[in-house]
Amino acid sequence: MSASAKSNWQLGLPCAFVVWAAVVVAAAFEGMRRGFHGGAFVIALSVASMLFGFELFLAAPRVLAWTQRALGGRAASLGPLVPLLAVLVYSLGASGNGALRLLGMAYCVLPAILLASSAGKSPGTWEDYAALVLIWLPAVLPVPVRLLYRLFPYPPPLTHTLAILLALSTAVAAFVMLRRLDGIGYAVAWGRGYTANFALHFAIFAAIGIPLGVTLGFLKYQPSLERARSSPLTMLGILFFTAWPEEFLFRGLLQNLLSRAMKNQWAGLIVASIVFGFSHIFHAPFPNWKYVLLATIAGLFYGHCWIRTRSLLPGALVHALVDISWHILFR
Numbered sequence: 001m002s003a004s005a006k007s008n009w010q011l012g013l014p015c016a017f018v019v020w021a022a023v024v025v026a027a028a029f030e031g032m033r034r035g036f037h038g039g040a041f042v043i044a045l046s047v048a049s050m051l052f053g054f055e056l057f058l059a060a061p062r063v064l065a066w067t068q069r070a071l072g073g074r075a076a077s078l079g080p081l082v083p084l085l086a087v088l089v090y091s092l093g094a095s096g097n098g099a100l101r102l103l104g105m106a107y108c109v110l111p112a113i114l115l116a117s118s119a120g121k122s123p124g125t126w127e128d129y130a131a132l133v134l135i136w137l138p139a140v141l142p143v144p145v146r147l148l149y150r151l152f153p154y155p156p157p158l159t160h161t162l163a164i165l166l167a168l169s170t171a172v173a174a175f176v177m178l179r180r181l182d183g184i185g186y187a188v189a190w191g192r193g194y195t196a197n198f199a200l201h202f203a204i205f206a207a208i209g210i211p212l213g214v215t216l217g218f219l220k221y222q223p224s225l226e227r228a229r230s231s232p233l234t235m236l237g238i239l240f241f242t243a244w245p246e247e248f249l250f251r252g253l254l255q256n257l258l259s260r261a262m263k264n265q266w267a268g269l270i271v272a273s274i275v276f277g278f279s280h281i282f283h284a285p286f287p288n289w290k291y292v293l294l295a296t297i298a299g300l301f302y303g304h305c306w307i308r309t310r311s312l313l314p315g316a317l318v319h320a321l322v323d324i325s326w327h328i329l330f331r
Contacts, residue, residue: 011059011060011189013057016063019056020049020052020057024048028045031157034157036155040155047090048165051165051166051168052165055165058186059187060188064176068177078177079174080111082173083169083173086165087107087108090152091104104151107170111131111135111171114130115131115175115179118179131175132249132257139164148162161241167249168248175253184253185311191311193308197308201302201315202301202322205301208297217290218290220330220331235320235324239316243323247315250276250302251312251315252306252312255268273296273300276296276299276302277291279295
């Protein structure tokens with residue numbers, strides 16, 4: 001069933017443009033407030049804007065459907081050109097490291113090449129998992145060896161954002177545009193039961209995660225008015241550049257593929273949640289087993305929300321609210 005058929009509301013192009021413009025303007029002002037300016041900053045911001053627009057506009061169901069109809073088979077080959085162009089523009093204007101430029105170009109096209117060879121096959125081929133690992137691994141390794149962080153050294157406040165945007169755009173081009181994997185839920189839309197699922201999953205996880213985190217010494221209740229003041233911009237950053245990309249990767253792709261391969265949605269949920277938990281092991285102090293445990297439990301709730309709604313958005317909002325609450329209320 002299409003998103004439009006089962007949704008009470010869905011993101012349209014005008015609304016997507018307003019959101020895109022607001023985030024870009026906020027990023028520009030924040031960069032200038034921190035003292036960044038000049039051609040290199042303009043290029044970095046332009047690249048970030050292009051990547052953000054690519055993935056945001058395609059999350060509008062009618063835009064994605066129109067793009068796939070209009071481009072037909074060409075959508076598969078044109079999609080990977082967006083992240084590839086972003087790497088080329090950035091590297092020529094803001095960073096001149098030729099070796100990193102080649103690695104970045106390979107990062108953008110190799111997943112698409114792998115998935116092209118599995119066209120027409122049932123989801124869960126080795127190429128699906130290989131493409132997923134190629135996209136995911138350079139984004140989660142320790143910071144000193146993260147390829148994507150080294151690819152975007154300037155300006156420092158945009159390094160993480162650009163890395164996440166490139167990873168997400170590469171994944172969208174490969175799995176949404178080329179592979180056209182069913183059941184991802186890559187749509188900003190709101191349907192019946194979404195609100196209840198969002199509220200219930202957040203409330204139950206908070207009731208479990210907060211006492212457990214405090215008992216383990218992972219969380220310390222320390223609300224901050226200063227952090228609360230920065231929450232509007234922080235909320236946007238967490239939602240768009242942490243929660244949504246991670247839900248797409250771990251639920252829309254990994255859990256989706258595992259559930260199909262094992263023919264059991266609960267097994268897929270458990271394995272994907274464990275992998276999600278272990279993706280946090282590199283956070284200081286390494287190995288951070290407390291973070292692994294709490295993230296695994298959180299992943300069960302995010303993944304179950306995805307199962308109940310078959311949409312990334314409710315789980316992404318639960319994920320974002322968990323992170324925002326942690327940011328404001330705990331250390």
